[in-house]
Amino acid sequence: MKLFVLILNRVEKLDELMTAFAHEKICGATILDSTGMARELYGSHHDEEEISFFGSIRKYLNDDNKKTSKTILTVMREDQIDTVIRITEEVVGSFDRPDTGIMFVIPLDFAMGKGLFVDENGEKIHNENLKEDKKNNSGKGRK
Numbered sequence: 001m002k003l004f005v006l007i008l009n010r011v012e013k014l015d016e017l018m019t020a021f022a023h024e025k026i027c028g029a030t031i032l033d034s035t036g037m038a039r040e041l042y043g044s045h046h047d048e049e050e051i052s053f054f055g056s057i058r059k060y061l062n063d064d065n066k067k068t069s070k071t072i073l074t075v076m077r078e079d080q081i082d083t084v085i086r087i088t089e090e091v092v093g094s095f096d097r098p099d100t101g102i103m104f105v106i107p108l109d110f111a112m113g114k115g116l117f118v119d120e121n122g123e124k125i126h127n128e129n130l131k132e133d134k135k136n137n138s139g140k141g142r143k
Helices: 010-021 039-041 054-061 078-092 127-137
Strands: 002-007 030-035 068-075 101-107
Touching: 002 010, 002 078, 010 068, 010 078, 068 078, 078 101
Parallel strands: none
Antiparallel strands: 002 068, 002 101, 030 068
């Protein structure tokens, strides 16, 4: 299992992105309001002399409509990662552009929860398969 993390600054794309995920059977995302470090410090009225990177990003911080971003967390199977990255780039656009966002994937040693254990066809994985996975991974990453 993997954890896909997307910090989305282009929040106007959120609904379209979640709809595209759902069409590809990528479900169960948790969406959090978030604020980046630079925006938080800028809002606290620090100046360029105090925080050296403000000068280079000041033009992106002045837009009051973009005070928050959305952090999207999705636990998924490894075979879904390429699909979710492709969809995200198609909907959001290039992550090379400033103030678009950041996405990354983290390997998970353990995951448990309703809806996590479905195969690539959306079919529930049978309990015997789950028991085998738990037996093979028991204790990994947990104390």
